[in-house]
Amino acid sequence: MTSPSIEDYLKAIFKVQQDSGHVSTQDLSLKLGVSPSAISKMLHRLAELKLASHTPYHGVVLTSNGTAMALEIIRHHRLLERYLVQALGYEWDTVHDEAERLEHHISEEFEDRIDVLLGYPTTCPHGDPIPKRDGTMPSTSHTTLAQQSSGSLTITRVDDGDSALLRHFKELGLLPGTSIHLEEIEPFGGAYVVRVGDRQVRVAPGAASQIYVLTEVI
Numbered sequence: 001m002t003s004p005s006i007e008d009y010l011k012a013i014f015k016v017q018q019d020s021g022h023v024s025t026q027d028l029s030l031k032l033g034v035s036p037s038a039i040s041k042m043l044h045r046l047a048e049l050k051l052a053s054h055t056p057y058h059g060v061v062l063t064s065n066g067t068a069m070a071l072e073i074i075r076h077h078r079l080l081e082r083y084l085v086q087a088l089g090y091e092w093d094t095v096h097d098e099a100e101r102l103e104h105h106i107s108e109e110f111e112d113r114i115d116v117l118l119g120y121p122t123t124c125p126h127g128d129p130i131p132k133r134d135g136t137m138p139s140t141s142h143t144t145l146a147q148q149s150s151g152s153l154t155i156t157r158v159d160d161g162d163s164a165l166l167r168h169f170k171e172l173g174l175l176p177g178t179s180i181h182l183e184e185i186e187p188f189g190g191a192y193v194v195r196v197g198d199r200q201v202r203v204a205p206g207a208a209s210q211i212y213v214l215t216e217v218i
Contacts, residue, residue, distance in 0.1 A: 005042070006042075006046065006049070006051070007069065007070075007073045007103075007104055008032070009028070009032070009042050009046065009052075010052070010062065010066050010069050010070040011070050011073050011074055012031045013028065013060055013062055013066070014062060014067065014070035014071070014074065015031070015074075016031055017061075017062070018142075022059045023061070024059050024060070025040060025043070025054070028060065043060060046066065050065060050066075051065055051069065052066045071135050071137060072131070072135070073103055073104070074131055074137075075111065075130055075132075075133075076099075076103040076104075077100070077103040077124075078099075078123070078128055078129075078130040079111060079114050079124075079130060080095075080098070080102050080103060080106070081095040081096065081099045081124040081125055081126070081160075082124050082125060082130070083114045083117075084099065085125045086121075086125075087117065087118070091167075092125040092166055092170065093163040093166035093167050094163065095125060096161070096163075112133075115133070123157070124160075125176075126157055126158050126160040127140075127156050127158060127177070128157050128160070140212070141156045141157070141212045141214050142212065143212060143213060143214070144213065145182070145192060145203065145209070145211040145212075146192070146205055146211075148182050149182070149185065150182050150183070150184075151181070151182055151216075152179065152181050152215070153179070153182060153213040153216060154177070154178070154179050154180075154213060154216055155175065155177065155212070155213055156176060156214055157212045158174070158175075158212065159210040162210075165207060165210060169207075172196065172201045173197065174194075174196065174201070174203070179216060180194045180195065180213075181194065182194055183195055189205060190205075191203055192208045
């Protein structure tokens, strides 16, 4: 029997691995906001449950069972976010914390009913892919606006960890699925100047690193 805490760790390990390919105890400490000693204690528990293993200097790796559980809780979370926005009218900058509270407690039947009701969505409101019922995860872009120099791009997803930043993105029209054109990068670490429709907006470098894009094929 797992706990919400164990599920949170599995989800965090999976997400860090997806973003960087390597998961250290320091990565998890920053991601979860807990001490390295607490991380080590939980990793020992995950190893006992055969959900993850940790080898010094080689990082943390989920087992097949750990990966399956992480994908299931991520599926709950992202379906709930979509449900809260699409069916209940929540703003996209408020649903992350609400879904965090609910994701550990819904049944598989409830999950399936949400999926059917929403028409089998493939992404959450922030553009992150929703794992499929069979435990597979659709691919997604890991390239950020901050890594681009120019050109026509499509926003695929944005980081959902900062509510104020999500509100800012919405005000600028920088939403998943939006086509944008990177016109210039201001010198000396300046803003990314982006055209969104008939508007020109400036995106700070830190914010640009939270926007994931694909290059549009012309």
